[in-house]
Amino acid sequence: MKNKGTQYGIALSALILLLTGANLLFGSVDIPAEAVWHILTGGEAEKASWSFIVWESRLPQAVTALLCGMALAASGLMLQTTFNNPLADPSILGISSGASLGVALVMLAGAGTITAGTFTLSGFISVIIGAFIGSMTVMGIILFFSTLVKNSIMLLIIGIMTGYLTSSTISLLNFFSTAEGVHSYMIWGMGNFGGVSLQQLPFFGLFTVAGLLTAVLLIKPLNALLLGTRYAENLGINIRRTRNLLLIATGLLTAMTTAFCGPVSFIGLAVPHIARLLLGTSNHNSLLPVTMLTGGATALLCHFICILPGESGIIPLNAVTPLLGAPVIIYVIVNQRKIQYFN
Amino acid sequence: MKKTTVITATNLCIGYRTHKGETHVHDHLSFALYRGELTCLLGANGAGKSTLLRTLSASQPVLSGELTLLGTPLHRYSEKERSRTIGVVLTDKTQTGGLTVYELVALGRQPHTGFFGRLHHHDHHLIENALHSVGIDHKAHSYMAELSDGEKQKAMIAKALVQECPLIILDEPTAFLDVVSRIEIMTLLHRLAAEQDKAILLSTHDIEQALVLADKLWLLSKEKGLQCGVTEDLILHHQMDTLFPHHDIRFDYHHGVYYPTVNGKQEITVEASDEVLLHWTINALNRHGYTCLPAEAKNADRTHLAALSADRLIVTQKGETHICSSFEELLSVSLV
Incomplete structure (x- = not known):
């Protein structure tokens, strides 16, 4: 088992390097591979604009895609285990929409002064805080309902309903907002990994990595939770503390990705399944790291597809992720009798 | 041989605590659980078996009274200590x-x-x-x-x-299992209790296996609370009769199982060449609404059945004799 996890870890890391390379080489402007390499190793570029594109646009985007993918996939896995529900993920449970509502409140209240591309630092921090409060609130609501509603399908529906409620609140906000505010919110809502500039990257990276580390620290209780809360309690797990930590980690990861990149769907839902199918285990010791790496690779792949049109523009991210994610989920549901972790 | 106690309870009150107040399921329970023994908790649905087990495994608080685990009150255990002392197997x-x-x-x-x-x-x-x-x-x-x-x-x-853990608590470990697995699991638990000197407490509806394999029985009912003791003591002191306060069932002392109460209106005297044949003959007649009497009660008014073998059943009815070659044939004729 352990060997399989390590093998996939190495293979996925190689894939991530490859995809990062691809993301650095392709874009709306043609830059020769040698020039990109030259720029990254600290050399002078033939054209000043090339250097700017690589450093200010392509590199931050690739790193953002990688971190977002890892964050979303890890959140999805944590939610699936916590709620004992293979179809849980930040977007289905309405946690991303909670974050969106937080962002919408900040953006639309800011009436266009806070826009997606060019956040000022203070504006930026308020967006993140908005997203964090929004996602934590929804997560808290879902956790509360999970104590009342034992049926996992019903809980998913409550999550979907919460999502609708937040969406309609956002629509109402849009209605009463200025055109500029709505526009920047619309652009943000399509999802894109280009929202993080090089200056913001350390900040974004720090919080995301903190969330990912928290997830790694929760591996032991996550494994115990596979048995359900009563068994986990009997194994000495403090359920309330574990749930709170899971709440904070998932809330933080969802808030960071949603605030910077918009509500990205399907990565959180599908990637944990891909990782389980690859590894053939639900043991978080190997499943969590492999899920994170698969998430990173998937997000890089999605971003690469988004930038493929080159000069003609960028495909919205949320047009691509369902193309990869939805078939996986359908496959998993159709074959659930044959897949061990469902039984 | 002195047995070590794992759990002792005095005047224990179990139930639920909600914001509206306390709901008592049982008051004044006193019992002890010993190492090296398999203890089976029997009782009707709703008698409070699960509540008792949850209280013992500390997933539910004690409402009042004393509950000590290895000499220390259960509530003083930290989560970690408890997880090393009580192991559970649930139906979750x-x-x-x-x-x-x-x-x-x-x-x-x-x-x-x-x-x-x-x-x-x-x-x-x-x-x-x-x-x-x-x-x-x-x-x-x-x-x-x-x-x-x-x-x-x-x-x-x-x-x-x-x-x-010195104590293992199992909530209906044999529910949903076929008879082979049920016997296997119960035998296994009985062996583990003795071999590894553990106190094993389980709740079950599988009375037949419990009577055969439990070192101690705990009988829980709403009316009488908890009766603890060695199986045979409890049975021979007629404690099994009151376990299920229901008129339509009775405890069969010969076979250690519960049967539906026979309220056949027609009486018939029965004799058979051996115990097995007698048992199954009575079984068939009971099911068809006859009350069976021993051969000594034979008289001219009552029908008499003499079962010589499974394919030779002789019915004497109003002076006439009729020979049936199977129970199917016997049951198809009117015996009164």
Whole structure:
């Protein structure tokens, strides 16, 4: 088992390097591979604009895609285990929409002064805080309902309903907002990994990595939770503390990705399944790291597809992720009798 | 031989605490649980078996009274200490299909392992031993999803064993199992209690197996509270009669099972060449609404049945004799 996890870890890391390379080489402007390499190793570029594109646009985007993918996939896995529900993920449970509502409140209240591309630092921090409060609130609501509603399908529906409620609140906000505010919110809502500039990257990276580390620290209780809360309690797990930590980690990861990149769907839902199918285990010791790496690779792949049109523009991210994610989920549901972790 | 107590309760009151107040399920329960013994908790649905088990495993608070575990009040235990003292096997649904049996059993080591749950040589040794003692070492690397219900239950028992707890509490471990697995699991638990000197307490509806294999019985009913004792003492002091306060069932002292009460209006005298034949003859007649009387009660008004063998059943009715060659034939004729 352990060997399989390590093998996939190495293979996925190689894939991530490859995809990062691809993301650095392709874009709306043609830059020769040698020039990109030259720029990254600290050399002078033939054209000043090339250097700017690589450093200010392509590199931050690739790193953002990688971190977002890892964050979303890890959140999805944590939610699936916590709620004992293979179809849980930040977007289905309405946690991303909670974050969106937080962002919408900040953006639309800011009436266009806070826009997606060019956040000022203070504006930026308020967006993140908005997203964090929004996602934590929804997560808290879902956790509360999970104590009342034992049926996992019903809980998913409550999550979907919460999502609708937040969406309609956002629509109402849009209605009463200025055109500029709505526009920047619309652009943000399509999802894109280009929202993080090089200056913001350390900040974004720090919080995301903190969330990912928290997830790694929760591996032991996550494994115990596979048995359900009563068994986990009997194994000495403090359920309330574990749930709170899971709440904070998932809330933080969802808030960071949603605030910077918009509500990205399907990565959180599908990637944990891909990782389980690859590894053939639900043991978080190997499943969590492999899920994170698969998430990173998937997000890089999605971003690469988004930038493929080159000069003609960028495909919205949320047009691509369902193309990869939805078939996986359908496959998993159709074959659930044959897949061990469902039984 | 002096037995060590694991749990002692005096004047224990169990039930639920809600924001509206306390709901008492049972008051004044006093009992003790001993090492090396298999104790079976029997009782009707709603008698409070689960509440009692949950209170003993500390997933529900004691409302009043004293509950001590190895000499220390249960509520003074930290989560960690408790997880090393009480192991549980529940009926809860788990999502462990994607774990191997070995990985599942390894989860039982969590109370003893470090922050990341890394397993050392000693842990692996214990896991292998536990897998061996429950008899599923050959399935160690199969997925939980591939196991039969009985094997899954064995894996959960192995999980409880590697927790190294002196007390193991099982909530209906034989529910949903076929008769072979039921007997296997009960025999296994009885053996483990003795071999590993553990106190094993389980709730069950499987009275036949409990009467055969339990070292002690705990009979729980709304009316009489908890009656504890050795099986035979309880049976011969007629405690089984009141376990289920229902008029339509009776405890059969010969066979140790509950039967529906016979209220046949027609009486018939029966004799048979051996015990087995007599038992099944009465069984057939009872089912068809006859009350069977011993051959001594024979008189001219009553029909008499003499079962010589399974294919030679002689009915004497109003002076006439009729020979049936099967129970099917016997039951198709009117016997009165």
